Amino acid sequence: MSLNLVADVQQMLGFHFMLNALRAGTIVAVVAGAVGYFMVLRRQSFAGHTLATLGFPGAAGAVWLGAGAAIGYFGFCVAGALVIALLPSTSRPGSGLGGYGDESAAVGTVQAFASACGFLFVGLYGGYLSGLNNLLFGTITAVSDSQVLLLLVAGVVCLVVLVALGRPLLFATIDPDVARVHGVPVRAAGVAFLVLLGIATAGASQVTGSLLVFALLVAPAAAATRLTARPAAGAALSIVLALLVTWCGETIAFFSPYPIGFWVTTLAFGVYVVATACRAGLEHRGHHGLPERCRTLPGVAP
Template sequence: MIQAFLDPFGYEFFVKGVIVATLAGGLCGLIGVYITLRGMSYIGHGLSHAIFGGFAASSVISLNYYLGAGVWGLASALAINRVTRSRRIGADAAIGVITTASFALGVALLTIFGNKGPSFDAALFGSIIGVATSDVLALAGITVFTVIVVITNYRALLFATFDPEVADVSGVKVARTDALLMLVLSLAILATLTVIGVTLVAATLVIPAVVARMLTNRFATMLWLSSGIGAACGLVGMNLSYHLDVPSGTTIVLTGALVFVVVLSFTGSRRLQRTARLDPSGRGSAPVAVTTVS
């Protein structure tokens, strides 16, 4: 059985896939904490669809995938953030309008002009076949960049996440902080699409963060715990993907869902109820998080 587990590591494409899946899981787990605590879990799903529009446009004009889709995704994220801050419509409505229109445009472009880049199915559901060395390096660079952003802007991100109004009048540049978070989120989604896929990347942002919230009250602990859970799900899910011959994104998400069920069964419904306070409207977890900052 051990040999059967180790056999796939003899293939270069699989090793690259495992590295990317593990990094992607940890990266999404880290960013997912901020996204979930802001009550914006849907933005991961929506932004991945928006980036698909950039993926399609890049394919049509033969532009570098990371450059075209990255600019498109960041523009969509900033547009969502701008519309949301205007308070005329809610975040869910802004995400729904901007991202679904972008996704529809992407489908239309690929239908009319054809696909000249990465596989359409791989972009939707993830695949380890198309993982190149450049993908590994890009994801590693984005992961390092995100960690640096979180460390250097820890207090600003924390304050803006739990109480943006007070943070704004207290000298924290909330608009800048939000834009920075949207930047790392866009880069993370962009770098993980080839392994996890458009339709499933939102789950890798939400599941580790929710599981971590069920296990701890401390914000700092939640950050590393969510990252660890995401990385573990990526590692295990990628191995299952090879042995079951199922798309990598599917097995990674199912692995995360299984972890959620196991944690729920051990912690009980009371811990699950704590996740309801992740919505910023309740502010239930903010005092705990703020008082535990060292």
């Protein structure tokens, strides 16, 4: 990389594999930013992490069977989402946002089993699995035209369903008991969202790798929730941050010997840290801007 950024970008765009990487990254970032925002709101980050790890055994199993890795990514992630969705709910009324944390042990068990399957499939493959690092940490050179088309179709379907599901899903996320009283199919909405999360995870895994896809799902969304409390603005901001992180990560990865997953994860972490610092600064300034008599009121932190 030189100091002439225009020439560097022109050089990068001269390679077809980089055009595919940017196209795939754009699709993945938009879907991950939108779905990840709801994932953070619903406190299902652990379920998202589990689905991210499912991409590895899925892709490894598909390679072992001689099928395309993309089939394994989508097949295992969607199947895992259905398994998690069908787990018995142990949430209690009034536990807040559906009590999703009560299911963490069962979700963790699914994750452990899936990871074991991944290493089993690698062992059964028998040969030298040259793409193992790519499955785990991602690569910008392995995205083909057919994969871009597959990601585009899956992404459009995912976003269309999310838009249609958005309002009842948000209602079921904020107060599931009241939403149920008003006729919202809370259980069905939760199952549909987990399937969407599985699709988003499978798509992102093909760019960032199975181990690091979670950063693209959670970090931009978590940063957005630090900066705004409005759902529409938060979802839009999450998408923008995911796009910036992905584009910058892919560009840096092109000019460096390190995998794209590392750069996307590092940049996503940096965005979250900056957003958290900005939120803390605004809260500190707002508190110190209060009149002295207001600082002693109940609910105002000292």
